[in-house]
Amino acid sequence: MAQPIGKTYWAIAEGYIPPDDTDRPPEFVSHETACLLNTSDQEAHVQITLYFSDREPVGPYHIVVAPRRTKHVRFNDLKDPAVPRGTEYASTIASDVPIVVQHSRLDSRRSDIALLSTIAYAG
Amino acid sequence: MAQPIGKTYWAIAEGYIPPDDTDRPPEFVSHETACLLNTSDQEAHVQITLYFSDREPVGPYHIVVAPRRTKHVRFNDLKDPAVPRGTEYASTIASDVPIVVQHSRLDSRRSDIALLSTIAYAG
Amino acid sequence: MAQPIGKTYWAIAEGYIPPDDTDRPPEFVSHETACLLNTSDQEAHVQITLYFSDREPVGPYHIVVAPRRTKHVRFNDLKDPAVPRGTEYASTIASDVPIVVQHSRLDSRRSDIALLSTIAYAG
Amino acid sequence: MAQPIGKTYWAIAEGYIPPDDTDRPPEFVSHETACLLNTSDQEAHVQITLYFSDREPVGPYHIVVAPRRTKHVRFNDLKDPAVPRGTEYASTIASDVPIVVQHSRLDSRRSDIALLSTIAYAG
Numbered sequence: 001m002a003q004p005i006g007k008t009y010w011a012i013a014e015g016y017i018p019p020d021d022t023d024r025p026p027e028f029v030s031h032e033t034a035c036l037l038n039t040s041d042q043e044a045h046v047q048i049t050l051y052f053s054d055r056e057p058v059g060p061y062h063i064v065v066a067p068r069r070t071k072h073v074r075f076n077d078l079k080d081p082a083v084p085r086g087t088e089y090a091s092t093i094a095s096d097v098p099i100v101v102q103h104s105r106l107d108s109r110r111s112d113i114a115l116l117s118t119i120a121y122a123g
Numbered sequence: 124m125a126q127p128i129g130k131t132y133w134a135i136a137e138g139y140i141p142p143d144d145t146d147r148p149p150e151f152v153s154h155e156t157a158c159l160l161n162t163s164d165q166e167a168h169v170q171i172t173l174y175f176s177d178r179e180p181v182g183p184y185h186i187v188v189a190p191r192r193t194k195h196v197r198f199n200d201l202k203d204p205a206v207p208r209g210t211e212y213a214s215t216i217a218s219d220v221p222i223v224v225q226h227s228r229l230d231s232r233r234s235d236i237a238l239l240s241t242i243a244y245a246g
Numbered sequence: 247m248a249q250p251i252g253k254t255y256w257a258i259a260e261g262y263i264p265p266d267d268t269d270r271p272p273e274f275v276s277h278e279t280a281c282l283l284n285t286s287d288q289e290a291h292v293q294i295t296l297y298f299s300d301r302e303p304v305g306p307y308h309i310v311v312a313p314r315r316t317k318h319v320r321f322n323d324l325k326d327p328a329v330p331r332g333t334e335y336a337s338t339i340a341s342d343v344p345i346v347v348q349h350s351r352l353d354s355r356r357s358d359i360a361l362l363s364t365i366a367y368a369g
Numbered sequence: 370m371a372q373p374i375g376k377t378y379w380a381i382a383e384g385y386i387p388p389d390d391t392d393r394p395p396e397f398v399s400h401e402t403a404c405l406l407n408t409s410d411q412e413a414h415v416q417i418t419l420y421f422s423d424r425e426p427v428g429p430y431h432i433v434v435a436p437r438r439t440k441h442v443r444f445n446d447l448k449d450p451a452v453p454r455g456t457e458y459a460s461t462i463a464s465d466v467p468i469v470v471q472h473s474r475l476d477s478r479r480s481d482i483a484l485l486s487t488i489a490y491a492g
Binding site for chain 2: 249251252279281282283285314315316317318346347348350
């Protein structure tokens with residue numbers, strides 16, 4: 001597949017990281033992920049902006065996705081500033097080359113896990 | 124990102140609020156949410172209309188989303204009239220500026236929680 | 247909202263009704279649903295066709311959705327022929343007026359429930 | 370429905386097969402599936418390519434979907450090479466005739482199951 005697939009501007013309208021439950025094994029800690037796929041032969045320079053209900057947007061956070069690579073960005077790991085726990089937010093993802101974005105969450109607040117995943121909105 | 128992302132007319136074909144289980148902590152009460160993201164620099168005036176299987180539509184409910192803000196609208200909280208529990212419904216969301224809409228549900232009727240989330244249909 | 251929202255041809259590539267577990271309360275029996283929303287002022291005449299991995303398609307099943315109504319079609323309830331349990335299938339949904347289609351499943355084979363929902367593919 | 374529905378190039382940005390838990394009944398072993406629907410009257414020749422975070426893509430894997438058939442491809446079952454467990458990946462699905470692609474996962478690492486399903490991105 002020579003041609004890259006995707007779009008350069010995406011939005012995830014739903015975001016929520018449950019309050020920390022860090023005494024679990026790391027793969028079962030609640031987290032939200034933006035899965036980025038760059039099928040092109042160029043680096044993708046990605047900018048993530050976060051939107052909130054009660055304050056101005058923060059970011060952009062800068063992410064690089066190498067050519068022909070995928071990167072799963074955990075919102076939990078974004079820094080300066082960190083994404084607050086227990087707060088509703090939304091995000092936009094802009095890239096200089098076409099990428100595909102999928103949104104997923106693992107919620108482990110109860111005894112068992114809940115998973116969700118949905119394609120982001122391509123603008 | 125100066126340009127707003129999204130569309131002005133959306134639909135969520137699936138809606139269902141499980142019967143009340145209000146003796147749980149509030150964040151674990153079953154609920155349905157329409158997550159609205161307004162990346163524009165103007166207020167979004169949003170109208171939500173609910174459709175049922177056996178009666179005429181109700182609404183529109185009026186919601187304002189401030190510029191550069193997200194709002195998570197819980198269908199549980201809509202009033203005049205309230206959304207009936209245990210009833211199947213669908214919804215349309217119209218806005219005067221482009222927004223992005225995502226639909227989610229937390230179902231806590233059993234011992235554990237179930238989550239779903241999906242992008243709404245952009246008309 | 248005067249204009250109808252949606253498309254006239256949809257596909258759900260994933261279908262699977264878990265084997266029966268009919269000793270549960272009806273709302274917790276595993277089921278798959280196509281949620282149809284008809285925002286137009288005309289009846290929608292809908293034809294559902296099922297595709298399988300190892301035999302010719304069956305259908306179409308004929309469904310009517312009244313003007314300004316939603317209908318949640320349980321694949322479990324389709325008759326002549328019934329949808330086999332424990333079998334992978336897919337479906338197309340054709341309508342003479344624009345509709346919106348969302349796909350959901352409740353899986354209750356284990357002690358707790360699992361939910362999924364996703365927008366169908368609009369052709 | 371004479372006309373085939375779908376597109377010829379799809380992407381799934383999120384992929385992850387949990388580490389093996391093979392002492393469960395087969396239908397409850399964690400797995401990821403790409404559900405392919407070919408409504409056309411021709412064979413669909415499908416090529417699946419996998420993308421990783423830290424190495425070059427692998428594939429394409431060749432899949433044939435018969436006319437008017439659906440095929441649920443378990444990523445667990447792909448061979449030469451097998452898809453590594455516990456590794457994040459993404460995929461593209463290219464076909465010579467239009468198909469519809471949906472992505473689903475069953476995660477059974479805990480006592481109960483978690484399900485997700487989402488339409489793939491149509492390029």
